[in-house]
Amino acid sequence: MSASAAPASQKAKSKPALPHQHPRRTREEHSHEIAQDYVEIIADLIATTGEARVIDVARRLGVTHVTVARTIKRLQREGLVTSLPYRSIFLTASGQKLSEESRRRHETVVDFLKSLGVPKVVAQSDAEGIEHHVSQETLRAFVKHLRQRASA
Amino acid sequence: MSASAAPASQKAKSKPALPHQHPRRTREEHSHEIAQDYVEIIADLIATTGEARVIDVARRLGVTHVTVARTIKRLQREGLVTSLPYRSIFLTASGQKLSEESRRRHETVVDFLKSLGVPKVVAQSDAEGIEHHVSQETLRAFVKHLRQRASA
DNA sequence: TCAGATATGTAGCTTTGGCTACATATTAAT
């Protein structure tokens, strides 16, 4: 066997230097997903309980307060939240914006899945993972589908 | 302001000790997603070029060969692949199984998105992220939708 | 008020998934 393989169907030569079809699941993407989860949760906590505390976020995510505290620092660095020692967490303008976008997207995905007959609980659960990977185009397709359903 | 917040709507007291609604995006889940990506790519490389080399996997993922080599070691530890120094990578029985499941699921998601009118390229791209978060139930709903479409 | 409960912070460890730089093996070509 050669290092480059003797291509069967593909093309012919060794390394056609294919442009990597997808940079994809980079570390960065992942941490951005986490950022979205955080701002979504923070916004929700503020809306429903009046404020967002580290411990609440931790409970929601099922991680320890230490993890949350450290991540909050990162989000602060990135300008999404503000926080002071022993105080509750606030969203900056851009954090607000991101949380709203995320929430809207999240809801669309949930509604869409439910419209397919997926049980509510499952839809909510799946949406949390799916929402981060739905492009504008796909989201629009979801909305279109929902509208068709609605008008039918 | 109290540490526990004065709940508005939620319930009442401070920390109702809500069971964390979702363990979710744990580190483990993430590395499992990566495992699936790897076995999918490895299976595809074997199918299309005859063998899977570290460098090919690296090109497909858009990462360096070092990252791939280390991850392959992990997958080997986990019993999904076998590999020997300077040799190509093989899937174990369970690696095979996982790759097939992943591929099937991937294809279903792509077909489903396309059936919604999402452009092929976008569907493929989105599917890569979405496929890891689609539960059995949701997948079944996708299939059902596809069948209805087909018979319509 | 002050003591106990709860929340937050800090130190430090682990694994994972990125990377560069450099060494070595393998393959391919002359």
Added chain:
DNA sequence: ATTAATATGTAGCCAAAGCTACATATCTGA
């Protein structure tokens, strides 16, 4: 058969996200 190109491996760095253990601050209730 050597050499040059390519692939693989190793060492070691980084950041993120998880953890436990322990210290400190804040809040609440008696």
